[in-house]
Amino acid sequence: MTTTLAPPAPAASEPAARRRSALPALGPGDVAAALVILLLVIAVIAPSLLARADPLSAIGGEALSGPSTAHWLGTDYLGRDVYTRIVHGTRTSLGASAVAVAVGLAGGLALGILSGYLGGWVDAAVSRLIDILLSVPGLLLSMVIIVALGFGAVNAAIAVGISSIASFARVTRSEVLTVRASSYVEAAQHQGSPRWRTLLRHILPNAVGPVVSLIPLQFGGSIVWISSLSFLGFGAVPPHPEWGLLVAEGRQYLLSAPWLLLAPGAVIVITVLSASHLQGVVGRVRRTSA
Amino acid sequence: MPSRLRYVATRVLQAAGVVAATYLLTYLVLFALPGDPVANRLDNPQNPVPPSQARMIIEYYHLDQPVLTQLLITVGRLLRGDLGYSLGTGRSVGDLVVQGLGSTLLLALAALVVAAVIAATVGVLAVFAPWEPVRRLARLVPALSLATPSFLIGLFLLQIFSYQLGWVSSLETEGPVSIILPALTLGIAVSPSITQVLIQGLTEASGRPFVRVLRSRGLTQGRILGRHVLRNGSIPALTLLALTVADLIAGSVIVESVFNRAGLGYVTEQAVRSQDGPIVLAVVLLVSSLYSLVNLVTDLMYPVIDPRISLTESRLGSSRRPDRPALAEGT
Amino acid sequence: MRGGTLVYLDAEASRSTQPQGAGTWQDSAYLENITDRLIWKDPASGEVQPYIAESWDVSADGTVYTFRIREGVTYSDGTALDVESVRRNLEWQALGDEANGIQPSTQWPELDSVDVEDGAVVVRLLTPYAEFLDVLSGWSASLVADSTIAATLEEQQQITGIIGSGPFVVESEKYGENIHLVRREGYDWAPPSLAHQGEALLDRVEIHAVTDDTTRLGTLRSGQADALRYIQPADERLLAEAEGFQVLAAQGIGATNQWHLRSSIPALQDSRVRRALQVGIDREGLVSGLYTENWAVAQSVVTEDTFGFVDLSDHLAHDPEQAGALLDEAGYVDRDDDGYRVRDGERLSLVTVIDVYDATAKPLYQLVQSQLKELGIELTLRDADYSQVSEAYAAPDVAAVRSGWPYPAPWATLRTLWGADGGDGFLLEGADATLEELLEAQAVATDEEERAALLEELQTHVIENAYSLPLLKDSQIFAASDAVKDFSWSAEARPLFHGTWLDRR
Numbered sequence A: 001m002t003t004t005l006a007p008p009a010p011a012a013s014e015p016a017a018r019r020r021s022a023l024p025a026l027g028p029g030d031v032a033a034a035l036v037i038l039l040l041v042i043a044v045i046a047p048s049l050l051a052r053a054d055p056l057s058a059i060g061g062e063a064l065s066g067p068s069t070a071h072w073l074g075t076d077y078l079g080r081d082v083y084t085r086i087v088h089g090t091r092t093s094l095g096a097s098a099v100a101v102a103v104g105l106a107g108g109l110a111l112g113i114l115s116g117y118l119g120g121w122v123d124a125a126v127s128r129l130i131d132i133l134l135s136v137p138g139l140l141l142s143m144v145i146i147v148a149l150g151f152g153a154v155n156a157a158i159a160v161g162i163s164s165i166a167s168f169a170r171v172t173r174s175e176v177l178t179v180r181a182s183s184y185v186e187a188a189q190h191q192g193s194p195r196w197r198t199l200l201r202h203i204l205p206n207a208v209g210p211v212v213s214l215i216p217l218q219f220g221g222s223i224v225w226i227s228s229l230s231f232l233g234f235g236a237v238p239p240h241p242e243w244g245l246l247v248a249e250g251r252q253y254l255l256s257a258p259w260l261l262l263a264p265g266a267v268i269v270i271t272v273l274s275a276s277h278l279q280g281v282v283g284r285v286r287r288t289s290a
Numbered sequence B: 001m002p003s004r005l006r007y008v009a010t011r012v013l014q015a016a017g018v019v020a021a022t023y024l025l026t027y028l029v030l031f032a033l034p035g036d037p038v039a040n041r042l043d044n045p046q047n048p049v050p051p052s053q054a055r056m057i058i059e060y061y062h063l064d065q066p067v068l069t070q071l072l073i074t075v076g077r078l079l080r081g082d083l084g085y086s087l088g089t090g091r092s093v094g095d096l097v098v099q100g101l102g103s104t105l106l107l108a109l110a111a112l113v114v115a116a117v118i119a120a121t122v123g124v125l126a127v128f129a130p131w132e133p134v135r136r137l138a139r140l141v142p143a144l145s146l147a148t149p150s151f152l153i154g155l156f157l158l159q160i161f162s163y164q165l166g167w168v169s170s171l172e173t174e175g176p177v178s179i180i181l182p183a184l185t186l187g188i189a190v191s192p193s194i195t196q197v198l199i200q201g202l203t204e205a206s207g208r209p210f211v212r213v214l215r216s217r218g219l220t221q222g223r224i225l226g227r228h229v230l231r232n233g234s235i236p237a238l239t240l241l242a243l244t245v246a247d248l249i250a251g252s253v254i255v256e257s258v259f260n261r262a263g264l265g266y267v268t269e270q271a272v273r274s275q276d277g278p279i280v281l282a283v284v285l286l287v288s289s290l291y292s293l294v295n296l297v298t299d300l301m302y303p304v305i306d307p308r309i310s311l312t313e314s315r316l317g318s319s320r321r322p323d324r325p326a327l328a329e330g331t
Numbered sequence C: 001m002r003g004g005t006l007v008y009l010d011a012e013a014s015r016s017t018q019p020q021g022a023g024t025w026q027d028s029a030y031l032e033n034i035t036d037r038l039i040w041k042d043p044a045s046g047e048v049q050p051y052i053a054e055s056w057d058v059s060a061d062g063t064v065y066t067f068r069i070r071e072g073v074t075y076s077d078g079t080a081l082d083v084e085s086v087r088r089n090l091e092w093q094a095l096g097d098e099a100n101g102i103q104p105s106t107q108w109p110e111l112d113s114v115d116v117e118d119g120a121v122v123v124r125l126l127t128p129y130a131e132f133l134d135v136l137s138g139w140s141a142s143l144v145a146d147s148t149i150a151a152t153l154e155e156q157q158q159i160t161g162i163i164g165s166g167p168f169v170v171e172s173e174k175y176g177e178n179i180h181l182v183r184r185e186g187y188d189w190a191p192p193s194l195a196h197q198g199e200a201l202l203d204r205v206e207i208h209a210v211t212d213d214t215t216r217l218g219t220l221r222s223g224q225a226d227a228l229r230y231i232q233p234a235d236e237r238l239l240a241e242a243e244g245f246q247v248l249a250a251q252g253i254g255a256t257n258q259w260h261l262r263s264s265i266p267a268l269q270d271s272r273v274r275r276a277l278q279v280g281i282d283r284e285g286l287v288s289g290l291y292t293e294n295w296a297v298a299q300s301v302v303t304e305d306t307f308g309f310v311d312l313s314d315h316l317a318h319d320p321e322q323a324g325a326l327l328d329e330a331g332y333v334d335r336d337d338d339g340y341r342v343r344d345g346e347r348l349s350l351v352t353v354i355d356v357y358d359a360t361a362k363p364l365y366q367l368v369q370s371q372l373k374e375l376g377i378e379l380t381l382r383d384a385d386y387s388q389v390s391e392a393y394a395a396p397d398v399a400a401v402r403s404g405w406p407y408p409a410p411w412a413t414l415r416t417l418w419g420a421d422g423g424d425g426f427l428l429e430g431a432d433a434t435l436e437e438l439l440e441a442q443a444v445a446t447d448e449e450e451r452a453a454l455l456e457e458l459q460t461h462v463i464e465n466a467y468s469l470p471l472l473k474d475s476q477i478f479a480a481s482d483a484v485k486d487f488s489w490s491a492e493a494r495p496l497f498h499g500t501w502l503d504r505r
Helices: A028-045 A082-118 A120-135 A138-149 A153-180 A183-190 A195-232 A243-251 A259-289 B002-032 B037-043 B051-060 B067-079 B093-128 B132-147 B150-164 B175-207 B209-216 B221-233 B235-258 B264-273 B277-305 C025-034 C083-095 C146-150 C213-221 C233-241 C271-280 C283-290 C320-329 C361-375 C386-394 C410-418 C433-444 C448-464
Strands: C005-010 C039-041 C048-050 C053-058 C064-069 C111-117 C120-125 C168-174 C178-183 C204-209 C227-229 C245-250 C257-261 C341-343 C349-353 C378-382 C398-403 C468-473 C476-481
Touching (some): A082 A153, A082 A243, A120 A153, A120 B002, A138 A153, A138 B235, A153 A195, A195 A259, A195 B132, B002 B067, B067 B277, B150 B235, B150 C213, B175 B235, B235 B264, B264 C386, C025 C204, C064 C083, C213 C227, C213 C476, C233 C476, C271 C320, C271 C361, C283 C361, C283 C468, C349 C386
Parallel strands (some): C349 C398
Antiparallel strands (some): C039 C048, C178 C204, C245 C476, C257 C398, C257 C468
16 A cells, blocks of 8 residues: 555546646536526525515415416415515524534534544443434424424424434444544654544545535425425424425425426535535635645 | 454444444433333223333332332343333244344335345436437436325225235235335436435446446446446445435335334334333344444455445544655555 | 125224213214214204104103113124113213213213103103203213223223114224224114115125325325325315315315404403404305315304304405404404514504314414404414313313214203303303303203294304304315225215225225
8 A cells, every 4th residue: 555644636537737726617517506596595595686575474365376477486374475475484494594604514523533542441322322323213203302492493493403413423434434544644653643633634634525525415404404404394384494394295296387396406415416516616625735 | 464453353343332222322312302102001091000000010120129229120031132112012022023024124125126136227327328308317316206295106006906906915925926016116206316326426426437448448438337437436326325324224114104014113112102211122132233244344345345444444534744645555 | 795894994092982971073983983863963964863761752842761772782792782882872861870980971961860661762851852852862871881881981981892783783993003894784773764775785895094194185185095084275276176086075064263352361352352353254165275165154153054054154255344443343443563563562463273073274273363453453372182182171261162063962962062151152151141042042942933043043143243254164075996885974974884885896
């Protein structure tokens, strides 16, 4: 095995010559993703800029009408404009998912690094704790947390986040084990580097790779999870236009008014794709400037 | 090797501890949560029970006893092999779990195969396909399959293959062919994380210096891929594969509802939603045992795939100052 | 005409078929198809008619009932459904089985004794009970074989544990998936007033539990099933336009879809506020906005075919001006920045829990919320799941909960729901003596005219005081292919397959 002292740089399988410029050229996909993110940010901060109508007002007589010039994405069973509801629901949905991911990431990274790096009984204890967490049915776990914290989208998000700690932790742990056993860490130990420095400078940057790549996925997954919880009555309460709730309600109208499901569903897909794409771009920038 | 045997023995002991702790925790949680199927039966608006009769029903189920007493009664029965009866439907818990397990195990295994195939195909395409557009497209697949609701995929498959083409019945189980559509749906639903991590792992591994060294020695791309990169890049994906068991059970609930299978996912969800204690406890017992087993197997496999990882997880970073450098097994 | 298998898709799986405890739509329907009862209630008129009881006498004071039992009836296990069996059944219904955790049938009156005298069954009650015969027509009064009575609670909760005399027999059951029924050979004791007598026309009925709405409808449309229970109002229109299908609506006899208002909430202690709600809700708007022509507005707390019904539509007509005037009178004159009425700085705000038992509840509650907002009343919606619905309903700040379903003995059930010694649904704690008196009096009245007058008074009292807000007459919606003929129901809108047949030409 070749020994290197610098942490391995994940690079695409290309010949050694690299461009000198700090920024890689941006393609049309990158632009589209950035635009989507921008729109989402506006929707979170100032939704009325994008949609002037009131998301909660029911317009009599126009229930379940399809997309038209008056209603870009159609109306729902109470005559409310779907586009407006999606825009106004962005804040809650993205906020909730961010909370879920943050909770899962923070908890998972901490536990994973702790158990992978310290090893011994700490590893055993944390791993068994994670086993317990995984064995309890996810729905039950979510129910307990929500009942303890109170109903609502944010608390549902915390519940989803706690449920996802286990996967983050295990993946981190396995990465830490791999990195820890690699030769350069051994070398650092030989040189007398204190434990915490080894952790911070060598192990952490390399172990987070796969976990970070999971973030956009976890983000999208949280939206879907929160949607099922909302549908069951544990998350956002109607008439609030949270995306997950819109999808869950839309499911019941799949045959008679498919746009009720497809519109918020498509928005979720586009959001997750953009986040995923953005994360790829950031990764590329990080690598070329490293 | 004796140390490996000792390791396994320690792990089995720990597993037993985990199972017991999970059981206890779940029991307390169920007790603490408001509501139960008996209360719902008493308050059922279609057949409301007068308060005078309610008392008798509550006594029958020992619900008026303190927690500890109820726990001891339940554990006592458990040790005699009696898993009890569903509070809501009166069915034997053992029968329900066996019926559910049979159905879901089959579905889960098939779905796992589907997910692994998807992950491997998409992963390899995303990193090693010679054409850029194909690589780009492949990298989109995990996000796409994650954000698409699984019930939509299931309904779509049903619409085409069952309703329109009539190849498969949506109601009856007609042998092995009935598992294809649900397995496809569930497999697609649980594949995103595995695929993503595999892509990540393969990308990193293929960029490692040793790959260049191997290539300079004249090994073909395929050889490098198969024997070295795949092995090294697979650790996190393997870990995730084990975790996918959780996703499978969660995802099976939706798939089972769309395809009318009363598997473990369905039984568990019904039980949790109505807080049907005996069923939830039996499922927890089953799942925690399963997890401990899967985790043990996975941990045993790490050193097989990457010999640098030591089995006993300990040396580096223990509280004692190491007086000799820790040498990983196998180097 | 005769023969064939009906594939029926139910919206939910069987939960518990134990007769005294069963109440869900699906379980009560299954029970009624595999058992018989003493009394038949005609779905069209609500009259009680002969069934297993060929005829009966009621004593002048209303406490002694003598039933003459039809001869030649047997259970599917071969045992006889004779006077002794009826006696054992009635005792079991009246007293339950405490050791086995089986409660008495909930609306049964207090029993003095059940005896067999001169080949007839004589039931002596402690007090007169006007709806006794109605109770005996309900699914909880289904007659079962001795082996069922002796079985444990858990065995009875599964349909395979119920041995009845009905037109169908259970062949098999797979939990959560399907139930297979086969024709009972030799069945010859259907209610005399029914058009079809003798054995069932269908060979088999295969009941599948398909909980997903889209799959259920899709399976019917693809031809893999013949009939189903429940589709969304939006899908009703879709199906009505499609060729080869029929949408059937059944409205059971009993209480209407209504909201109980709780007088424990300070704002609702003022009857003007309650009456404002009564006339402030636009019921026609609810129906036209969310439902189809198979649904209608409620005209009282009970449906028109319930005994004693009186049409109180004028009290329920939408009158926003009057509602506004009542609220002004009650002191809620000013409005705050969000448009809600305030009194002494406090907003008029009410909390309700979205009904979990009604599939159309979410849109309905949101529409009511939006209607009340125009009046200046804030209605906050809370969601609940089956598991915590009792807790959610019992929360002290909940102002209104939904009630009202088809019942075999509607007034007895309403008395259990409303009475101070029962559920005290309006949370009056006995404060309204008139209400309590009326509930008592109607239960024991022996003269029909007297009883009808009492019931009229009761309904008027409840509606004028706006203790309850009747909203709609629920319909149970079924859909079937055109090949299914004579799909029919019991008085409580449970499907009965005895006379159904398939025209597969």
